[in-house]
Amino acid sequence: MRAKLIDWPTFIGALILILGVSIPLILFPEQGAEVVNIANEFMTGNFGVLYLLVGLAAFAFLLFVAFSKNGQIKLGNKDAKKEFGTFSWAAMLFAAGIGSSILYWGMIEWAYYYQGPPFGITPESKDAIEWASAYGIFHWGPIAWAIYTLPALPIAYFYYVRKKPVLKISEAARPVLGSWVDGPLGVIIDVLFMFGLMGGAGTTLALGTPMIAEGVNELTGIPITLGMKTVIMLICTLIFAVSAYSGLKRGIKVLSDINLWLAIFVLGFIFLFGPTLFISETTFSSLGIIMDNFFRMATWLEPFGNLAEFTETGFPESWTIFYWAWWVVYAPFVGLFVARISRGRTIREMILGTIIYGTLGCVLFFGIMGNFGLYLQLSGSFDVIGFMNEYGAPAAIIEILHQLPMGNIMIALFTILAVIFLATTFDSSSYILAAVVQKEVQSEPLRWNRLFWAFSLCLLPLVLMYVGDLETLQTASIVAGFPVIFIMFLLAWSFMKASNSDIQESKDYEPPTIHINRREIVERLRKRKNKDAKHSALEAMQDKEIE
Template identity: 60%
Template sequence: MKKFRLMDWPTFIASIIILLSVIVPLIAFPKASEAIILRLNDVVTGGLGAVYLGIGVAALLFVLYIAFGKYGQVTLGEADEKPEFGTFSWAAMLFSAGIGSSILYWGAIEWVYYYQAPPFHIAPESEEAINYAAAYGIFHWGPIAWAIYVLPALPIAYSLYVKKNPILKISLTCEPILGKYTTRWPGKLIDVLFIFGLLGGAGTTLGLGTPMIAAGVESLFGIDGGGLVLRLSILIIATVIFAISSYSGLKRGIRVLSDMNLWLTFILLAFIFVVGPTIFIMETTVSSVGLMMKDFFRMATWLEPFGGFKGIETTDFPQSWTVFYWAWWLVYGPFIGLFIARISKGRRLKEVVLGTILYGTLGCVLFFGILGNFGLWLEISGTFSVTDVLNNQSGEAAIMAIIGQLPFGKLMTLIFIITALLYLATTFDSGSYILASSTQTKVDGEPYRWNRLFWAFALSFLPFTLLLIGGDDSLSLLQTASIVAGAPLIIIFIMLMVSFLRTLGEDRIKLEARRSAHKERERKTLSITYAKRDNWWE
């Protein structure tokens, strides 16, 4: 049948088997599974901390080298081809897919954790702690995060639009290293690891987004935000939205939803900026960006290696935050990279790199600078204690309390909830689209609709099941599991960098050889022409 002839069944079936192999033990042996995953998490974040930070810096330097080096002007498509999507829609789609509803969660309250337990052994709640509380979130969601996202996009987009390979797979970009094994089990393993990482990482977004939206519903209507029925209802509504969007396709579904999302974001942040402490927000944001730029490489490489020696305190700040974030970005990196590659036809490599880093970082700066600094102002001005709500209730309650301090608090809470729901949906409809593409041997236009719809529901199946059996603890466990699942992606990222440089180098040599041959043919043609002319005179 035509609906099945392009399916990559080994990858498709293996991904389902791995998904079930995770769900079944968690349901059957929840305590034992939790102990194993937490132990693995300690090994990954503690033992591989230097590796994670190293790959983050390497990713940033690599993509900047591509952008400003000799390959930056390479066009993804024909030399004179126009971009498939306008800049606004392109930026909206990559940003909405890249950050999800998690930006609303951490953008509002991440500063609280740094304010109470700051980095670099700074005194809690001091002026220096306030400075870093405002700056560290921007760093974690800044250039390195978006460099990790855009790195896989470059070789994938090059393969898709320059090499004309109608296949959207991570393994294909590693062909210079894998060779004939690209289509055999090593290549299949890479694709399955990518899919597993995305399925696990999806739980992180749902684990943060679902309770936050439920808390918003509670503040509006008085319904118990911790109730199972409400949270399951939110999951179902989000699943239906992104299933319809994914089923509708890239241009009619995902692009429209992303554009709506971005406009709602502008309305929310603009309102807070205008009615909130405008001068404080502007000054704190500018100071935070300056502090991040000043201490960028210190933040990117700090690991407390002397903790525990001669009474030196160990805070575990790098492992709990920076290493955690880099692992989280790695889990999502191949998926976001595949999606950015799919929407970047007609753009130059330099445009893709700088556009992703610039628009992505700028969007996150707006969230942390406006939403986060509004909460910080409430705290340090004595207007409202966000820390008390966070410490005594929950992060979700603290977020809704911050929004509730705004004029027209109920209306802004409603806009906040809708924005969060759409961010949740845009991340997942992009994910289902890419998963469908990765489980086909060829993408003829767009992946099969039934395949996109299947993965839309598969993405929510794991957190849905865990919410049924364990509530918040299971979702937190899934968040931890996604970080563990991201460890093999370190090797894949290194392979992507090496393979892409080899591909670019080989194609450059072939291009120069073709140009030399063309010039030689022209020279010979001219020589013959001149010889005939001279003979004519004779």
């Protein structure tokens, strides 16, 4: 019975694609990396406009939906209560969408912008300082979370309003694609999503594992080796496997709550015992720079870069376009997860809550951690950039924390936080991967299914780490995720088509919330169809009599 719940074409198709890409990368790492990088450069270099358009369109579309009638639709029955409190809900969506990457980039991303600023600005100049502080917040801000939120609309709508017990990207596109999603096209859509998520997981491990290893080395003196990194991966895997096995409420929710409280403590400590005034003023000024230049930053592509009198920096391709491509690859996963945890909320609450809480969390990480590192650089207390260029970003991150009071304690807490952040992302990922390969999900995906994908998420990056090709897997997932751009448009169209149809047929409209009883609508449509059929038959009889 349980085996019948598994969507075997999607399950096997995902494994075949992942192995089909990974095995050549393992056997021929140099040639594979070259092919993947050429494909990536072609896409980011020639389709940059498309990626930036997706970001702006997603942001504008979600704001429109949030403040339209569609935004008033409640996810669930009329008397459905919110499954999770706001704190736990925000903690889970933030931990799933960001992971340990926020600890890595939040602390050190400004250093890359400072050395290679946008708009042709002189590196390490006064103007470069301002943009260095602002651009990280922009890249992890409202547009990123809008891209994440868009897939959640049709998925949550079909799961909680139309009562379809399926958590699949393909199912969410049914209003547009119809029965096509029941065939190979639906399998392809789901498999591409799963491959992108597996590649994204590999990147999260690629960033998080060396950073955790540096923290362990600093605290214990154990040398950083592949063996140490392997142990770290296995410990993280054990944590998120237990969490995923325990389920959404007993595992993922608890781990996400712990994660958020520990993050608040670490950020609060840096804010209070670091340069509080500098952090406050720089973060506030950065928000002003973003609001003043939002559309310029969201549309800048260096169109004159190839002309003799202009200097091409490659900044848009290396950062903004790459980030937008990255959010698009991860979007179906985060959308599925946000949809699953949003029962009892309105569409408007889900949209605004995800964008606001997600952006606020990223502002705090970049504003506090990033500006603390920037202060050390500008004040001459510690040469972050020089240290990073010599020893690497993970070592620089740990050394920045060393500049705090009780540095060793903060490094220990930071390392624990990185492990939990990594685990919270992966337990959410394994939960969703398990849900996608099932024909229906009444409450939780099957436990063995969750455990299988939990260990699969670790095994592939672990093997690739030994051959040094985690970055290539990341790039390959972005290349494979290119079709997801078009799936995003399909999902937006599907949601509007389905929700507008139901709103038009619904009699239970009570501002400010629309309660849609899908069963009543279907029954009403059936009666109307029967009535129309009888009417047509009567007309046919009358026509025959006239003849």
